[in-house]
Amino acid sequence: MKKAGFATRPIKKKQVKEEVIYSDVGVVRRFIAYIIDWFFSDLAMALPVVLIYSTINQTTEMNIDLFMMKEPYNYIAGMLAILVGTIYFVLIPLYHHQGQTIGKRICSFKIVREDGAALDFKTLLIRNALILFIVEGSLFTVSKYIREILAIFTGIFEFMKYPFYIGIFFGVVSIVLVVCTRKRKALHDLAAHTKVMMCEKVKIS
Template sequence: MNIFFNLYMKLDHSECNVANGKRLFAYIIDWFLGSLCTLLPMCLLWMMWTKDMETMAGVNVLVIAGRLGDGKAYLAGTLSILFALFYYVYIPLKIYPGQTPGKRAMGFKIVKKDDSKADLKTLLIREVIGVMIIEGSLYTVSGVWHSMLSLALNLNLVGILMYAGLAVGILSGFMILKINSRRMFHDYLAKTKVVEYEEYMGENKSI
């Protein structure tokens, strides 16, 4: 118990001004729009290759590999990951600094722990390593790379990776509910936090 208590005390307990409800609604928006963005190239390629719209809803990397071969599966998976990177990394880097569409709709943004802008390295660590890979059950793109890795190794790792990511995601959920800073695992990994947009911009006129 002392180990867990010591770990708990080492976490960031500073107050966060972004309500959990806002983060939840932002996640729902980003999950929906991000999923559409991620699956768009895969579905378009599937229709182009097969002309089969009836099974399009269930298409994934492994389905494409089984029906059309590994090469087309890797192509579809790679394009899906690139589209996901556009949504989760490029948009908050270049279009709405620090904000995905969901965060923008809810009025908060990602910044570094020292209140400076989230740069490319920070977003890659947070969104790709933290969310997509380690917390690998939060977004649709996680399932894409799980399937691509399974295909490459000729092992079905989808379930194992999904449940491992889910465990980390549950830990993150506990952190956001029980710790004042509301920083999740990927925030600690990337040294980021979320702040109210208007308040942050008011305090940082030059940003």
Template sequence: MKKERKSFDPNKLAASCDVPTWKRLVAYMVDWYLGSIFTSLPMVMIYMKVTDTQNLNVNLFQYPRQYAILSGSLGLLFAFFYYMIVPLVIWNGQTLGKRWCHFKIAKSGCDTVRFKDLFLRQIIGIFLVEGALIFPSNLFHQILSLVSNINLITPLMYIGIAISILSALFVLFRNDHRAIHDFISNTTVLSVSSTS
């Protein structure tokens, strides 16, 4: 059975749909921190078990070769849960940072986002295109480098930083405050009341 898509209901949203830039930054920092911890959790546990140490290591190049790809893949799976499943299934359009700051991801012209919208925004837009400022992107670059035996981390990091800076400038100076990942997915962020 196909899930019915809710139409945009202005009564459920706060008077202003314009989320202040400082709120977006605070939510980004909360999600950056919590997403990094959540992503690294299986990696650190595997590393500590395999090396019989208490070291919290997330550098796949220092893992025993046979555990590097497994650890990285589990880390990406945990990142997928935090950045995709939480806003899709648990809190409609919200990660913990967005929920705490009272705004959400929405499809332009609609109240809810679907899997495709979140995949384009979170995975393609943020992880891959902007991909320099969050740990899951770095983890993906490490896995690519391990598999290809080519150092892709440095060039992808610099490209990602340049695109991330451009995206931040969009948020700061465009009237609609949409980032590059919002254009890729045709999404926006909307303020929600604290009771939602």
């Protein structure tokens, strides 16, 4: 006698998709991201300088001043610090976290191009290296190493003073643009045709 059987149908699992929703970034969130990036980038850039100084002087003293180092070690340490800064602000947002430094990733927003295209090396080079490092340089420590190398190489120590004041001026202009204008775009965003946007993942069924 055959037992009655029941036909079973495979249960279809409901697929859940994620959609990224973009929105404007608040001033406070941008400031928090800046503080995070300032801390981590400073730490990373100081490491080769401190290690080289400690090694050549056989000391445990921590120094990040290139003027306190002998040639050619000051050039080597300074160039390594600038390289680390470039990796942090240009290569990581380009290759590792699309449009995000560590601070931006923690604060859930990213750099995007105005035309909607993917970020490229040229855009990040203009935005983060040319404008942030040089024009608004006083807001980022990597510019300190650039000024110190130029001052040591040329013997013109005004590189440590006047570019610093110029950087402060343009940095303040950028802050005013972010706080007081509707588009909240700093000078580096205006120059590179970029903007920063919140990127929140929303599950949709």
